[in-house]
Amino acid sequence: MRLSEYFLPTLKETPAEAQIVSHRLMLRAGLIRQSSAGIYSWLPFGFRVLKKIERIVREEQDAAGCQEMLMPTIQPADLWRESERYDDYGPEMLRITDRHGRDMLYGPTNEEQITDIFRTSVRSYRDLPLILYHIQWKFRDEVRPRFGVMRGREFLMKDSYSFDIDADAAARSYNKMFVAYLRTFERLGLKAIPMRADSGPIGGEKSHEFLILAETGESEVGCHRDFIETDLTDQAIDYDADLQPIVDKFTARYAATDDQRDPEKEKALGDDLVTARGIEVGHIFYFGTKYSKAMNAVVTGPGGDQVPVAMGSYGIGVSRLVGAIIEASHDESGIIWPQPVAPFGVGLINLKADDGNCNEACESIYRRLGDKGIEVLYDDRRERAGVKFAEMDLIGLPRQLIVGPRGLGEGRVELKERKTGERREMTIDAALEAL
Amino acid sequence: MRLSEYFLPTLKETPAEAQIVSHRLMLRAGLIRQSSAGIYSWLPFGFRVLKKIERIVREEQDAAGCQEMLMPTIQPADLWRESERYDDYGPEMLRITDRHGRDMLYGPTNEEQITDIFRTSVRSYRDLPLILYHIQWKFRDEVRPRFGVMRGREFLMKDSYSFDIDADAAARSYNKMFVAYLRTFERLGLKAIPMRADSGPIGGEKSHEFLILAETGESEVGCHRDFIETDLTDQAIDYDADLQPIVDKFTARYAATDDQRDPEKEKALGDDLVTARGIEVGHIFYFGTKYSKAMNAVVTGPGGDQVPVAMGSYGIGVSRLVGAIIEASHDESGIIWPQPVAPFGVGLINLKADDGNCNEACESIYRRLGDKGIEVLYDDRRERAGVKFAEMDLIGLPRQLIVGPRGLGEGRVELKERKTGERREMTIDAALEAL
Numbered sequence: 001m002r003l004s005e006y007f008l009p010t011l012k013e014t015p016a017e018a019q020i021v022s023h024r025l026m027l028r029a030g031l032i033r034q035s036s037a038g039i040y041s042w043l044p045f046g047f048r049v050l051k052k053i054e055r056i057v058r059e060e061q062d063a064a065g066c067q068e069m070l071m072p073t074i075q076p077a078d079l080w081r082e083s084e085r086y087d088d089y090g091p092e093m094l095r096i097t098d099r100h101g102r103d104m105l106y107g108p109t110n111e112e113q114i115t116d117i118f119r120t121s122v123r124s125y126r127d128l129p130l131i132l133y134h135i136q137w138k139f140r141d142e143v144r145p146r147f148g149v150m151r152g153r154e155f156l157m158k159d160s161y162s163f164d165i166d167a168d169a170a171a172r173s174y175n176k177m178f179v180a181y182l183r184t185f186e187r188l189g190l191k192a193i194p195m196r197a198d199s200g201p202i203g204g205e206k207s208h209e210f211l212i213l214a215e216t217g218e219s220e221v222g223c224h225r226d227f228i229e230t231d232l233t234d235q236a237i238d239y240d241a242d243l244q245p246i247v248d249k250f251t252a253r254y255a256a257t258d259d260q261r262d263p264e265k266e267k268a269l270g271d272d273l274v275t276a277r278g279i280e281v282g283h284i285f286y287f288g289t290k291y292s293k294a295m296n297a298v299v300t301g302p303g304g305d306q307v308p309v310a311m312g313s314y315g316i317g318v319s320r321l322v323g324a325i326i327e328a329s330h331d332e333s334g335i336i337w338p339q340p341v342a343p344f345g346v347g348l349i350n351l352k353a354d355d356g357n358c359n360e361a362c363e364s365i366y367r368r369l370g371d372k373g374i375e376v377l378y379d380d381r382r383e384r385a386g387v388k389f390a391e392m393d394l395i396g397l398p399r400q401l402i403v404g405p406r407g408l409g410e411g412r413v414e415l416k417e418r419k420t421g422e423r424r425e426m427t428i429d430a431a432l433e434a435l
Numbered sequence: 436m437r438l439s440e441y442f443l444p445t446l447k448e449t450p451a452e453a454q455i456v457s458h459r460l461m462l463r464a465g466l467i468r469q470s471s472a473g474i475y476s477w478l479p480f481g482f483r484v485l486k487k488i489e490r491i492v493r494e495e496q497d498a499a500g501c502q503e504m505l506m507p508t509i510q511p512a513d514l515w516r517e518s519e520r521y522d523d524y525g526p527e528m529l530r531i532t533d534r535h536g537r538d539m540l541y542g543p544t545n546e547e548q549i550t551d552i553f554r555t556s557v558r559s560y561r562d563l564p565l566i567l568y569h570i571q572w573k574f575r576d577e578v579r580p581r582f583g584v585m586r587g588r589e590f591l592m593k594d595s596y597s598f599d600i601d602a603d604a605a606a607r608s609y610n611k612m613f614v615a616y617l618r619t620f621e622r623l624g625l626k627a628i629p630m631r632a633d634s635g636p637i638g639g640e641k642s643h644e645f646l647i648l649a650e651t652g653e654s655e656v657g658c659h660r661d662f663i664e665t666d667l668t669d670q671a672i673d674y675d676a677d678l679q680p681i682v683d684k685f686t687a688r689y690a691a692t693d694d695q696r697d698p699e700k701e702k703a704l705g706d707d708l709v710t711a712r713g714i715e716v717g718h719i720f721y722f723g724t725k726y727s728k729a730m731n732a733v734v735t736g737p738g739g740d741q742v743p744v745a746m747g748s749y750g751i752g753v754s755r756l757v758g759a760i761i762e763a764s765h766d767e768s769g770i771i772w773p774q775p776v777a778p779f780g781v782g783l784i785n786l787k788a789d790d791g792n793c794n795e796a797c798e799s800i801y802r803r804l805g806d807k808g809i810e811v812l813y814d815d816r817r818e819r820a821g822v823k824f825a826e827m828d829l830i831g832l833p834r835q836l837i838v839g840p841r842g843l844g845e846g847r848v849e850l851k852e853r854k855t856g857e858r859r860e861m862t863i864d865a866a867l868e869a870l
Binding site: 005006007009033035036039040041042043044047050065067068069070071072073074075076091092094096098099102104106113116117120121122130132137139141143153154 | 440441442444468470471474475476477478479481482485500502503504505506507508509510511526527529531533534537539541548551552555556557565567572574576578588589
């Protein structure tokens with residue numbers, strides 16, 4: 001993509017309304033634009049990141065045997081009356097009346113909707129286990145939306161729902177999702193730590209949050225040093241095998257969110273204790289028959305009896321992750337995208353766009369990288385070098401290839417790593433090889 | 436995908452509420468489930484079709500130089516007050532009040548939202564032309580939603596918006612989208628005919644609808660026989676070239692929607708007139724400065740003056756297309772998917788799932804097709820042959836590979852074309868070759 005043709009409206013000023021760094025950088029680097037409080041448009045640059053995260057989340061869900069579908073954003077209130085959550089949910093639920101006076105709502109989550117689909121579709125235990133998921137916009141009418149996409153009102157979430165014949169089978173589904181989440185966050189370039197958590201309004205018996213650590217996190221967490229220092233899932237996963245040993249390896253170590261911390265245990269850890277601020281990026285729940293009993297989602301069991309299914313739900317905040325990744329990966333100059341979610345892999349900077357040699361070299365590099373399937377953002381504008389450097393650092397592409405008339409005279413270009421700032425001079429061929 | 440593990444809840448009975456064939460077949464073949472009137476969940480099978488259509492639409496938009504972004508579903512009413520459409524729009528607009536009493540709405544279209552983004556981002560004519568698009572859920576609170584996804588309330592639409600310095604430049608953007616639409620529908624396996632149309636609530640000076648012909652279409656259209664009998668865009672398109680000759684070739688021929696038909700012209704056509712029922716699948720508009728003037732979206736022109744931009748908008752009904760394709764392509768046994776949007780390319784039928792030889796052969800075929808990157812739905816269930824045949828016809832995969840014990844004894848399988856019903860016996864290797 002040529003920057004001269006790309007819709008990337010960056011801001012020079014820091015927007016006053018943005019309190020945290022990810023919000024500031026997402027506005028400044030042209031990822032998003034506010035539509036109204038807590039509601040954003042995703043501009044092309046931000047949209048690319050959102051799609052890359054979505055793709056990785058999807059691939060790992062599919063690998064774990066989940067099946068993708070799509071539920072609507074607007075749900076009938078009656079479903080939520082069946083589960084008795086309609087009155088409980090409070091003003092965070094966006095309630096809507098349609099033209100015929102029917103009570104509707106913008107779904108903040110989908111337990112009721114999926115349970116309704118299940119109960120009208122599945123009759124026998126032989127059709128279990130089943131894990132369905134979708135990636136869809138949700139709405140929570142936060143009283144004070146802030147922190148950009150980190151605590152917005154309209155947000156993109158991946159939510160999965162598991163259906164099993166009994167608690168033992170449901171534990172296997174829970175473990176699948178536990179491991180799939182570890183894999184997902186690893187592939188996103190994040191270190192996410194699973195922590196025992198409170199179930200909140202979803203309800204249920206067992207729950208883990210997945211948090212990433214960042215100085216600007218929402219709350220303080222405590223965990224064992226091993227979570228930080230070792231990679232625990234670098235093996236291939238067989239989702240048909242018993243995953244309990246992997247889950248145990250993680251849950252055996254101490255890790256607790258703010259409200260679950262245990263001073264005694266933390267003291268015992270000594271030097272192995274790490275305290276840091278965390279950002280929630282995923283949350284998984286086992287709630288057994290809470291919804292299936294309330295909504296009569298039963299199947300015929302092996303003995304011919306009618307059994308309410310055991311269920312769990314599993315969420316990843318896809319749009320929130322864009323902010324969380326920036327919170328965990330930036331410096332004073334701007335964003336530093338982890339390679340797997342970078343909107344473009346390489347930024348190509350033409351230092352002198354009115355110089356024939358520079359243009360020719362850049363066009364050739366741009367074409368050759370494109371032929372290799374590498375996504376390049378090519379700054380072909382007639383701007384001062386300083387402006388180009390600052391903007392390329394701001395938008396945070398992992399690597400920059402810098403082409404100027406002086407270096408080019410000696411047949412050389414510069415390759416800069418955004419993260420370390422390291423710059424190396426090399427021939428064009430060597431640079432292309434390195435990319 | 437193994438059918439024994441796939442969530443494909445087909446229905447034996449024809450649902451009473453479904454009046455048209457696509458609605459009936461989408462419910463029966465397990466593509467969708469109604470959530471409330473005019474609002475549907477997309478089950479995994481239907482979701483695959485939706486994604487395939489979306490991908491083709493996206494690829495053709497990108498090829499035409501459009502940039503993808505994503506606007507939110509919920510918009511502030513104030514934007515619509517600026518364009519004076521808030522009061523005009525009537526009860527089809529789903530109006531929402533948030534917890535702070537602010538007027539919001541579920542976007543039925545996005546002219547105001549995109550104009551707002553443009554006016555806060557673009558300052559100079561040098562940043563034009565610009566075409567932005569998104570693929571997002573919309574809501575129109577139809578008084579009587581019916582015909583399934585063909586006239587639903589929550590629907591998925593691709594909408595693009597073009598920005599140009601003047602009417603001449605805007606005509607070039609209009610032509611790009613005109614041609615991109617022809618290409619898109621062609622790739623979807625459809626014959627879509629552009630017809631001069633009324634602008635309706637979008638407003639503006641020039642407008643074309645794209646209609647496909649189907650016996651069950653919404654309204655009667657008249658057009659020149661050439662549209663039916665010749666393929667007019669089988670050439671490669673250079674979107675930087677002058678596209679007027681291609682557009683002229685199409686618009687020179689007579690083609691008119693119900694309310695635009697001209698008895699005189701139709702009489703003159705004689706035998707070249709075709710009348711048929713049509714289904715609208717796309718609509719493009721040029722409305723000049725209607726929104727840019729109302730909302731003050733101006734850029735600095737070449738002469739230094741402030742110029743309101745000339746705009747157009749361009750929609751494709753992505754979820755509606757699933758229904759439209761079925762209306763145009765089915766028979767009494769079920770759906771007949773055009774290859775490009777088929778949820779799976781091949782259905783593999785194991786006629787005797789308790790027979791060792793059949794299982795072994797099917798597993799091997801399933802693996803080999805998968806290795807070739809062909810998407811296969813493998814019916815590995817223990818069901819009667821009749822049930823399997825009927826269900827495979829109902830769900831409409833373009834090709835069926837039938838493996839039974841008798842044929843297998845002679846080393847042969849059967850390859851059936853869903854569309855023609857033609858069945859050919861051949862060796863497994865020959866069948867794999869043919870696929």
